[in-house]
Amino acid sequence: MAKSNDSPKCFGIPMKWVSLLMLVAQTVSVVFAMRLSRTLAVEGPRYLNTTAVFFSEVMKLICSFLFLSHEVGEPATAAKTVLQTFRRSGVELLKVSVPSLLYTVQNNLLFISLSNLSGAVYQVTYQLKILTTAVLSMLILNKALGSTKWCALLILTTGVALIQLPRGEAKEDVQKGDSVVGLAAVISACFTSGLAGVYLEKILKQTDSSIWMRNIQLAFFGGILAFIGCYVQDGKKIAENGFMQGYSGLVWAVIALQAIGGLVVAAVLKYADNILKCFGNALSIVISCIMSAVFLQEFKPDLLFVLGTLCVLIATTLYSISAIRWEVSCGARGEEIGKSCQSDLVARTH
Template identity: 50%
Template sequence: MQGKHLSAILPFKPEFGFGVFFLFQEEKSQEMSTNLKYLSLGILVFQTTSLVLTMRYSRTLKEEGPRYLSSTAVVIAELLKILACVLLVYKDSKCNLRTLNRVLHDEILNKPMETLKLAIPSGIYTLQNNLLYVALSNLDAATYQVTYQLKILTTALFSVSMLSKKLGVYQWLSLVILMTGVAFVQWPSDSQATAAKEHSAGSQFVGLIAVLIACFSSGFAGVYFEKILKETKQSVWIRNIQLGFFGSIFGLMGVYIYDGEQLSKNGFFQGYNKLTWIVVVLQALGGLVIAAVIKYADNILKGFATSLSIILSTLISYFWLQDFVPTSVFFFGAVLVIAATFLYGYDPKPAGNPIKA
């Protein structure tokens, strides 16, 4: 055995070399997928935290002249989202303008009924985006972030009723914990009374109502959009272009109905500054970031990103914006909400009999 050549023991086979090559390529692909997963989650944390804080700051900052109209900011964000999605479709078309033109023509113009399906969720999303400005004009970023997690509850309930999804025991338990946590966060305290000097109790109530309506609209529109995506073969970027198209129309209607008088006095871009444009860009990129997270990450990691965003928003609200005084009750409620977020995404391997509502 020792006198034999290695080639006699392990004769060379061409497929062995190709096998090593493909194994190396697979490992490289898995590593890239892992990097994209954590990169998308990092971007989600940055986008969510930055949007909430900058939007809050831009709506409470005292400045000379008229403040920017949130309704116009929603419209600009929709137009930017359309532009970003067109660029992504262009990339998928191998950067060929003719192919891009054909895809847009075939998938949007030649399928009017498919395009019209997006009118309902688009109108709801437009309402939701306007409500978020109302909420952050009246609530501090930390309270808003925690309370807005009620969208997990509404999304779950709409998923059960509209998509016939089945929720496990852990998910039902997480929804109960979530509601309990949000109730603690909204529990009135002496520190909230002190912090409410700038905002009346009425405006705090308006902010809470705005968040609750936004949660219901987010849950319904999200599940409706998911149902459409599952029933058709159009790409998520094409669907987002359709959403943005109707969103721009509904948004412009809102601008002229609710802010028409101010618009005629000071113009469409009244009060716009660098901070306003940052808010608009962050809002426009929100849906695209979520799409990337859904593609590359799982629910548990998404829950981790959401929890980290809540913690960062709380710390920055306290130390930088100084519009929030945390209490032990708030912290307890926030911990419950974070735990519920993790628990909802938890999927044990030995799954038992699921519970259907």
């Protein structure tokens, strides 16, 4: 009982449940808000996803600096630490620019996918990032995948395949946009997500930088690359209607929700554990499907979708539990590195 009383609380509620509720709310909200912002009728030009990605990186940079300031004691010390880290090694900074580029491309792909797929189809299909991350970890980091994980990945692939099976006219009636473009975008995002995450994990194993310092570096380079991408991809549109064309409260909400995603996951991993995080992700998928069908009315679940979603939920749970059991059985001390990597990964892939 003493352990329970000593655990952190917010308004009398244990922080593990508060952080879990925040995770579910953030995950569902960012999908719902982003989909709404890309499909809602607007007067004049719609906002550019490239500029939204840029502002999201800027907000992540600010948030990460604030958390670093809290960690080291004061903003002046944090600023000095950042400058020392940036001056330490040019090669180290170049290494960070690689995942920054991948994350920038990935975030743009997520906007494209949610412009063409319903929130429910996107949310379930995007779980393929587990498959791409696992395979790339095996190829790049020489990680071994046990039989349980391979079984989970097979179930996951089967579930997504069931969801993506052609439905004929019924599917076109409830879905706006080009489903082929949306599917290509979300699958490409899964690959960039996996590659960036694996590469970042490799970097984290070679450095003693805190997660907030690493996030500052990623957001800094990500912001520069995103700004360049704005003019490379949408330079003509920016010249015609301005950098912040089509911006509204909803667009700023999307940017803010994207930026705080990783902070929420960090809280879950700090106050709870991966089991609760897995439960939160599963609950988020179910709620996203319900909201997509009821509120946006862009999605009508059929038997194949229900079966596919169940497969995805089972697969993600099975994979997560298998990973935790492996860490415990091996006594893995690299768990904190993995958590830091996962926290940053979710910050940039929601």
